[in-house]
Amino acid sequence: MAYDVIVLGSGPGGYPAAIRASQLGFKVAIVEKESLGGVCLNWGCIPTKALLKSAQVYEYMKHSADYGIAASSVQHDFGGVVKRSRGVADKMSKGVTFLMKKNKIDVIMGYGKIAGKGKLEVTAADGSKSIVEGKYIVIATGGRSRQLPSMPQDGKKIIGYREAMTLADQPKSMIVVGSGAIGVEFADFYNSMGTKITIVEFMSRVVPVEDEDISKELEKQFKKKGITIMTSAEVTKVDTSGAGVKATVKTAAGEQVLEADILLSAAGVVANIENIGLEENGIKTEKGKIVVDKFQQTSVPGIYAIGDCAPGQALAHVAGKEGINAAEHMGYLEKKYHHTPEAMDYNNIPGCTYCTPEIASVGYTEKAAKEAGYEVKVGKFPFMASGKASAAGATEGFVKVIFDAKYGEFLGAHMIGMGVTDMIAEVVVARKLETTYHEILNSVHPHPTMSEAVKEATAAAYGEAIDI
Known part of the structure; x- marks a missing residue:
């Protein structure tokens, strides 16, 4: 079987790489040993959010009297909660299956291992082996739970x-x-x-x-x-x-x-880089990750690495963008794309944690900004002062923003509270556009919303706060 591009792994980095390569006119195959969507869709990002949503609903019902609603004998079905989570994951995985068909990408189930220039050996579940050939290979093998010597995982206790x-x-x-x-x-x-x-x-x-x-x-x-x-x-x-x-x-x-x-x-997690043919083919690794350049190319021409097995942050959205960049770089080399992709800015990657209250952040922390030599202006707006938060009964937390005192550059933002994982994108885009405090203050934010806390925190940094 011969292809232009073979992607090893179908997680949040692998399947976008495959789709983008297909969009650019490449003949693409994706090799997956377990389930389409990888850890993120099946065992990570998506099912955990389903579990947390069930927990949130349960908490709301237990405290329904706070909202003037009477709900008695509120109980949870733990098995039902887990079942719903698995159902959400299965639905998302089937969605990736649909995307593969839509984009005419061949899915080859089995364990893939690089077997020389442009070759991937695939071992199927029944032990049979086959060779898949492709001009370009993208390694998107992801990561797994880190095992600590003091607590070897037995899967039970x-x-x-x-x-x-x-x-x-x-x-x-x-x-x-x-x-x-x-x-x-x-x-x-x-x-x-x-x-x-x-x-x-x-x-x-x-x-x-x-x-x-x-x-x-x-x-x-x-x-x-x-x-x-x-x-x-x-x-x-x-x-x-x-x-x-x-x-x-x-x-x-x-x-x-x-x-x-x-x-x-x-x-934490550790990269899946063992037994995939790296050493035998001279692909360099360092500190448990595959060494790549700004276009995700490894030390071997024609082979790329993205996601958790590469040095960037181990986040699904990082893997997805790295996969798209790798595909577009191949497209540029093959004259299917008109320019090289823009290199990732790893200092403008949002990080999100979905506990209650949620956490979201991007850019410099206050400490890191000072250590980098910036003189900073810092503003905080507590959700206790937010009309929307008060109406929702979720006044925990705050928004904290950090600006460069000299030029007004938006250095970072750190949020904890209801819905902040959806709010952080404003700051990511603002920083990408090299926005200063001036533009944030003069962009009218809707009221009442949680998002106006970004403007209010910015106003606080410059001594112009209205609501605190």
Whole structure:
């Protein structure tokens, strides 16, 4: 079988790369070992949001009296919640199947491995092997849950994100190790369902990649919900010999043993770069990732790498744009596209966490901006002062904006509150357009909305706040 482009992996990077290549006139095949849509659609972004939506609905119903609505004997069906989540994931995966047919992309099921220049060996489920040939190959193999030596995952008592999504029975208690996006989302979901949650974080604060003010606010809100948080803490060993787990946690104050039904290891992801033919074909790797240039080209001509297996942020929307860029670069080389794609700006990538309250951020944190040499103007607008937030009964959190004092450049924004994952795009576009505080202040934002908090925070940074 001969193609122009072969994409290895059909996740949020792989399938957009395949579609864009097809749009540019290439004959394309995609090789997938499991399910179309990859981890994001089947085991990550999409099904977790379905779980969190169910938890949010449950929370609303429990507190319906706050809205003047009487709802008695509110209960949840844990199995039903999980079933709905899987149904949403299955629907999205079928949507990718439709897109492959629509764009005339051949789907080859099996495990792919680079077998020389322009060749991919595919091992099917029955063990049979075949060679697929293509001028260009895109590696989009994604990532998996990071295994820590102190807590080897057994899929039953020490679990990763996959098992956390499909537990047959709800645990009464859970230890969540790691407070990045995966950790806090699952902690929030299970806490809402009634599981007793303890978060153990190695760093000095939760969601450690976020601005420090965001970390403080999330910790405050999580503690209000009854979640126990341990920071500057390390799990040194886990005993699974009894009915549940006993985790030994080391802190500055000494060691203590935590007991729970289940431990969720949420210490990040690691790239899937083993056993796909990298070493045999001279494809360079560094720090567990495939080395690429600004067009996603690897050290071997004709082979590209995108998404979690490449050095950019391990985010679905990063993978998608990298995949499109790779396809357009091939198009440029083959005179099917009129210019080289614009290189990714990894400092203008929004990060979103979908716990309640939501977190969204882009650009510099206040600390990072100062370390980069900027003199900054910082403004904050609390949702407590927002009419829309008050009407919705969701006054937790704030918007924080950071501007360069000298030129007014929009350096970054950090949000925590209801719906902020939908609000952050305004700042991404504004920064892309090199917008200053002046344009934000003079763009009339609708009232009452959560989004006007961006304008209000900007006004606060420049001493022009009206509503605080």
